[in-house]
Amino acid sequence: MLHGPNLNLLGTREPAIYGTATLADVDARLRSVADSVGADVEAAQTNHEGVLVDRVQQARGAFDGVVLNAGGYTHTSVALLDAVRACGLPVVECHISNTAAREPFRRRSRIAPACVGTVAGFGAESYVLALRGLVAHLEASGRRTG
Ligand code: CA2
Numbered sequence: 001m002l003h004g005p006n007l008n009l010l011g012t013r014e015p016a017i018y019g020t021a022t023l024a025d026v027d028a029r030l031r032s033v034a035d036s037v038g039a040d041v042e043a044a045q046t047n048h049e050g051v052l053v054d055r056v057q058q059a060r061g062a063f064d065g066v067v068l069n070a071g072g073y074t075h076t077s078v079a080l081l082d083a084v085r086a087c088g089l090p091v092v093e094c095h096i097s098n099t100a101a102r103e104p105f106r107r108r109s110r111i112a113p114a115c116v117g118t119v120a121g122f123g124a125e126s127y128v129l130a131l132r133g134l135v136a137h138l139e140a141s142g143r144r145t146g
Contacts, residue, residue, distance in 0.1 A: 001030055001127070002055050003045035004071030010096075018096050021124040030067075033128050037135055040146055049073055049080065056083040056091075064138050064145055065090040067130045074099075074109050084114040090137050094130035095120035 011022035098121030
């Protein structure tokens with residue numbers, strides 16, 4: 001699970017858009033859902049584009065797939081698109097808010113073309129749905145190892 005910029009602020013500001021769950025709450029819930037389906041989740045957050053690129057690159061060989069909430073870099077980062085493409089793993093794009101219903105600049109995702117799918121708009125539950133989608137995708141494609 002990779003969390004991008006400003007998501008460390010979850011639960012502390014803008015609850016009307018991003019809810020009241022903290023990042024620690026999200027990660028704890030993901031671990032519990034992962035446990036229930038026999039998967040392991042490692043979570044990391046960074047505010048830095050290059051670090052996000054590093055993390056996506058490093059996922060290859062270490063994980064079966066990635067859930068990625070790239071935050072604002074979703075809409076701007078060709079570097080992240082290239083990293084998602086290059087990592088060769090299934091990546092599920094995830095957003096707390098319904099980006100399609102917000103400002104026009106949030107409607108375009110740079111990374112979506114390289115992702116297996118996108119979940120957006122379900123609050124913190126988006127992460128759970130994204131994880132379940134990723135596990136289902138791995139099972140259907142015979143790529144689940146853990
Ligand atoms: O809805 C999402 O998950 C987003 O990825 C969140 C990003 C935004 O730029 C994307 O368009 C959609 C922003 C993350 C900011 O997170 C905050 C959380 C609490 C308080 C302030 C910011």
